Amino acid sequence: xxxxxxxxxxxxxxxxxxxxxxxxxxxxxxxxxxxxxxxxxxxxxxxxxxxxxxxxxxxxxxxxxxxxxxxxxxxxxxxxxxxxxxxxxxxxxxxxxxxxxxxxxxxxxxxxxxxxxxxxxxxxxxxxxxxxxxxxxxxxxxxxxxxxxxxxxxxxxxxxxxxxxxxxxxxxxxxxxxxxxxxxxxxxxxxxxxxxxxxxxxxxxxxxxxxxxxxxxxxxxxxxxxxxxxxxxxxxxxxxxxxxxxxxxxxxxxxxxxxxxxxxxxxxxxxxxxxxxxxxxxxxxxxxxxxxxxxxxxxxxxxxxxxxxxxxxxxxxxxxxxxxx
Amino acid sequence: xxxxxxxxxxxxxxxxxxxxxxxxxxxxxxxxxxxxxxxxxxxxxxxxxxxxxxxxxxxxxxxxxxxxxxxxxxxxxxxxxxxxxxxxxxxxxxxxxxxxxxxxxxxxxxxxxxxxxxxxxxxxxxxxxxxxxxxxxxxxxxxxxxxxxxxxxxxxxxxxxxxxxxxxxxxxxxxxxxxxxxxxxxxxxxxxxxxxxxxxxxxxxxxxxxxxxxxxxxxxxxxxxxxxxxxxxxxxxxxxxxxxxxxxxxxxxxxxxxxxxxxxxxxxxx
Ligand SMILES: Cc1cc2nc3c(=O)[nH]c(=O)nc-3n(C[C@H](O)[C@H](O)[C@H](O)COP(=O)(O)OP(=O)(O)OC[C@H]3O[C@@H](n4cnc5c(N)ncnc54)[C@H](O)[C@@H]3O)c2cc1C
Numbered sequence: 001x002x003x004x005x006x007x008x009x010x011x012x013x014x015x016x017x018x019x020x021x022x023x024x025x026x027x028x029x030x031x032x033x034x035x036x037x038x039x040x041x042x043x044x045x046x047x048x049x050x051x052x053x054x055x056x057x058x059x060x061x062x063x064x065x066x067x068x069x070x071x072x073x074x075x076x077x078x079x080x081x082x083x084x085x086x087x088x089x090x091x092x093x094x095x096x097x098x099x100x101x102x103x104x105x106x107x108x109x110x111x112x113x114x115x116x117x118x119x120x121x122x123x124x125x126x127x128x129x130x131x132x133x134x135x136x137x138x139x140x141x142x143x144x145x146x147x148x149x150x151x152x153x154x155x156x157x158x159x160x161x162x163x164x165x166x167x168x169x170x171x172x173x174x175x176x177x178x179x180x181x182x183x184x185x186x187x188x189x190x191x192x193x194x195x196x197x198x199x200x201x202x203x204x205x206x207x208x209x210x211x212x213x214x215x216x217x218x219x220x221x222x223x224x225x226x227x228x229x230x231x232x233x234x235x236x237x238x239x240x241x242x243x244x245x246x247x248x249x250x251x252x253x254x255x256x257x258x259x260x261x262x263x264x265x266x267x268x269x270x271x272x273x274x275x276x277x278x279x280x281x282x283x284x285x286x287x288x289x290x291x292x293x294x295x296x297x298x299x300x301x302x303x304x305x306x307x308x309x310x311x312x313x314x315x316x317x318x319x320x321x322x323x324x325x
Numbered sequence: 326x327x328x329x330x331x332x333x334x335x336x337x338x339x340x341x342x343x344x345x346x347x348x349x350x351x352x353x354x355x356x357x358x359x360x361x362x363x364x365x366x367x368x369x370x371x372x373x374x375x376x377x378x379x380x381x382x383x384x385x386x387x388x389x390x391x392x393x394x395x396x397x398x399x400x401x402x403x404x405x406x407x408x409x410x411x412x413x414x415x416x417x418x419x420x421x422x423x424x425x426x427x428x429x430x431x432x433x434x435x436x437x438x439x440x441x442x443x444x445x446x447x448x449x450x451x452x453x454x455x456x457x458x459x460x461x462x463x464x465x466x467x468x469x470x471x472x473x474x475x476x477x478x479x480x481x482x483x484x485x486x487x488x489x490x491x492x493x494x495x496x497x498x499x500x501x502x503x504x505x506x507x508x509x510x511x512x513x514x515x516x517x518x519x520x521x522x523x524x525x526x527x528x529x530x531x532x533x534x535x536x537x538x539x540x541x542x543x544x545x546x547x548x549x550x551x552x553x554x555x556x557x558x559x560x561x562x563x564x565x566x567x568x569x570x571x572x573x574x575x576x577x578x579x580x581x582x583x584x585x586x587x588x589x590x591x592x593x594x595x
Contacts, residue, residue, distance in 0.1 A: 011497075071500055073465075073475070073477075074474075077469075096461075097496075098461075098477070098478055098494070098495065098496065101460075101461045101462050101465065102464075102465045102475070102477050103465075104462065104465070105430075105434075105462035105463070105464070105465030105466040105469070106465045106466065106468065106469045106475065108431065108462070108466055109431070109434060109435075109465070109466040109467075109469030109470050110469055112431070112547070112555070113431070113555060114429065114431055114554075114555025114556040115429070115430045115431055115460065115462050115466065115555070115556070116556060117430070117460030117461065117462055118460070130559065134564065135457070136344075136457055137456075138564055139563065139564060140561055140562065140563055140564060141560075141561070141562050141563075141564050142558050142560065142561050143558070143559050143560035143561075144556040144557060144558050144559065145556070145557045145559050146555065146556060146557075147554070147555050147556065147557055148431075148555035151555070154460075154462070182473075182474040182504045182505055182508075183474045183475075183476065183502055183503070183504045184502065184503050184504065185500060185501075185502055186490075186500075186501040186502065186503060187500065187501045188495075188498075188500045189498045189499050189500070189501075190497045190498040191497065191498035191499070197496050246480075246494070246513065246514060246515050247494065247496060252370070252456050253370055253371065253456075253514055260594065261589070261594050275456075278567055279564075282589075282592055282594060283567070283570075284585055284588065284589075286581065286585075290572060290574065295569060295572055296569045297567035297568075297569065298569070298570055299570035299571075299588075300570050300571055300572075300573065300584070300585065300588045301570065301571070301572045301573070302573050302574075302575050302581045302584050302585055303572060303573065303574040303575060304574065304575035304577075304578070304580075304581040305578070307578075308575075308577060308578030308581065309575060309578045309581035309582055309585075310578075310582075311578065312578045312579045312581065312582035312583075313581070313582040313585055313586070315582075316582045316583065316585075316586045317586065317595065320586060320589075320590070320595045321595065
C-alpha cells in the first residue's frame with residue numbers, strides 16, 4: 001500500500017464531516033507511506049464538492065459528476081475501483097457510516113481487500129498499515145495489520161482531524177463505468193431536517209424511559225443538545241416506546257458512539273446501552289435513582305429529577321458557551 | 326434474470342453465532358480471551374430481524390417458498406442454530422471446518438458466498454451488523470461475492486414480480502430501492518419484531534435438517550480462515566474498565582445544573 005484514497009460522502013451539496021476527516025487522515029497516512037493522497041467524489045454535486053475539497057491537503061480529487069449516481073452505492077464502488085486500480089495498491093478510507101460501510105465493503109470484496117471496521121487510529125510501521133479499533137462494544141482494543149495489497153478502513157467519525165491544508169489539489173474526471181445498474185432508486189425521502197448524527201456529534205444528550213414520553217425529546221433534550229452543538233440519542237426503551245426514531249438509538253442493537261461528552265438523562269445504564277457509549281470520553285448521568293447501574297461507570301451521576309435539572313442546565317450551558325464564543 | 330411470478334422463492338438467511346452480551350463480558354488479562362462463563366453463545370440479535378423478515382415473506386407468498394438458515398460456525402453451535410429453526414425456518418446449513426477458524430470479515434463473506442451459492446438462492450437476507458465484531462460490513466461484501474444487488478438497512482421489504490423492493494433507512498429518512506432477484510437485503514430492527522418460538526415450533530425444529538458443509542464441499546479458490554485473513558490481529562488489549570465517578574445528590578434543579586456545569590468546566594468541556 002502506498003497511496004491513500006478518501007471516499008467523500010456528501011449531502012445537500014456539502015461534504016460530510018467524517019469525509020473531511022478522511023481527507024485529513026489520507027494526507028497523514030500517505031505521507032507516512034511516502035505516497036499520495038486522493039479523494040473520490042461521485043454524484044450530481046460532485047464538481048461543487050470538489051471545489052470545497054480543494055481547501056484540504058490532497059494531491060488529487062477524482063470527480064464523477066453524474067446525477068444518476070446520487071443515492072446509489074454501485075456507481076460509487078465502480079468509481080472508487082477505477083481510481084484505486086489505476087493508482088495501484090492503496091488504502092481506502094470511508095466513514096464508518098451506513099453509506100461508507102456499504103461502499104467500502106463492496107469495494108473490498110471486489111479487489112479482495114482487507115476490511116477494518118471502526119478505526120480510531122491508523123499507523124504505518126515498516127511500510128505496513130495498521131488500524132486500531134475497539135471491539136466487543138469497547139471491551140477490547142485490537143490493532144490489525146493489512147496483509148492484502150488493497151485495504152479499506154472505515155474511520156470512526158469525530159476521531160481524526162479535518163485540517164484544511166495547501167489547497168493545491170488537482171481535480172481530474174473519472175471515466176464513467178458505462179454500465180447499467182440493477183438497483184433502481186425510486187424515491188429518496190427526508191423525514192427529519194438534516195442534522196448532526198449521533199455518530200458524528202462530539203456531544204450526545206440521550207434520553208430514556210425516565211423522560212416518560214416523546215415531548216421531552218424535541219424540547220428538553222433537543223435544547224440541551226443544541227446548547228452544546230450536539231445530537232440527541234436515546235435508549236432502546238425510548239425508541240421502542242415510539243418516542244424517537246431508531247436512528248437515535250444508542251447501544252448493542254443501535255449505534256455505537258464515542259463523543260467527548262455523553263449525557264444520559266433518565267437512562268438506567270443497562271449493559272446493552274453501555275456497550276454503545278462506554279467509549280465516550282466523559283459520561284454524565286442525570287437520574288433520580290442513586291443506585292441506577294449507570295452510576296457504576298458514569299464520571300458524574302447527579303441524583304435528581306431530570307425535569308427540574310435539564311432546563312436549568314440548558315440556560316447554564318448557553319450562558320457558559322456565550323461567554324466563550 | 327427474470328423470475329416468473331409463480332416461482333417459489335428460495336430465501337436464505339445468513340446468521341452469526343455470537344457471545345451473549347446480556348452478561349457483562351470480561352477479558353482475562355492473562356490469556357486475553359473472553360471469560361467463558363460470562364459468554365455463552367447466542368444467535369446474533371440483529372439476525373433475528375432477518376429471520377423474521379424471511380418468515381414473513383414466505384408466509385405472504387404462501388406458495389411453498391422456503392427459508393434456509395446458513396451460518397459459518399463450529400458444529401458445537403448446532404443447538405443455537407436450532408433456535409432459528411424453532412422460529413419457523415425450514416432447514417439449516419452450517420459451514421463448519423477447522424479451516425474456517427480465524428476468519429476476518431473478508432474470509433467470512435467469501436466462505437458464506439461459497440456456501441450460499443452451493444445452497445442456491447433467490448433472496449439472501451442478513452442482519453445489519455453483529456453484536457461482537459460490529460463491522461456492519463458483511464452484507465455489502467457478501468452481495469459483491471455473490472454478484473447480486475445489495476439493498477442494505479431495509480426497514481421494509483417486499484417481493485413481487487421477480488423484484489425485491491425495500492425502504493432503506495438513511496440518516497435523515499429513507500430511500501425506496503428496488504432490484505431484480507436474485508438479490509441480497511440486510512434487515513433492520515424496524516422491519517420485523519422477531520417472533521418467539523412456539524412449543525410446536527420447538528418440537529418441529531428437533532426433526533429439521535441441519536446439514537454440514539465442509540471446506541471440501543465448497544468451491545473455494547483462495548486461502549480462508551486465519552491463513553487467508555486479509556487482516557492480522559497484532560495486538561489485543563482489554564480496554565480499561567470505566568470506574569465509577571462521583572455521585573452527587575442535587576437539592577433542586579438549579580443545584581443539579583450547577584454541579585454539572587462545574588464538573589464540565591473542570592474537564593474543559595465548557
Ligand atoms: C438483545 C437486546 C438488545 C438490546 N439493545 C439495546 C440497545 O441497543 N440500546 C439500549 O439502550 N437498550 C437495549 N436493550 C434494552 C436494555 O436492556 C434496557 O432495557 C434499556 O436500555 C432500558 O432503557 P432505559 O434506561 O431508558 O429504561 P429503564 O431501565 O426503565 O430506566 C429508566 C431510568 O430513568 C430513571 N428516571 C425515571 N424518571 C426520572 C426522572 N424524572 N428524572 C431522572 N431519572 C428518571 C429511572 O430511575 C431509571 O434509572 C437491549 C436488550 C436486549 C435484550
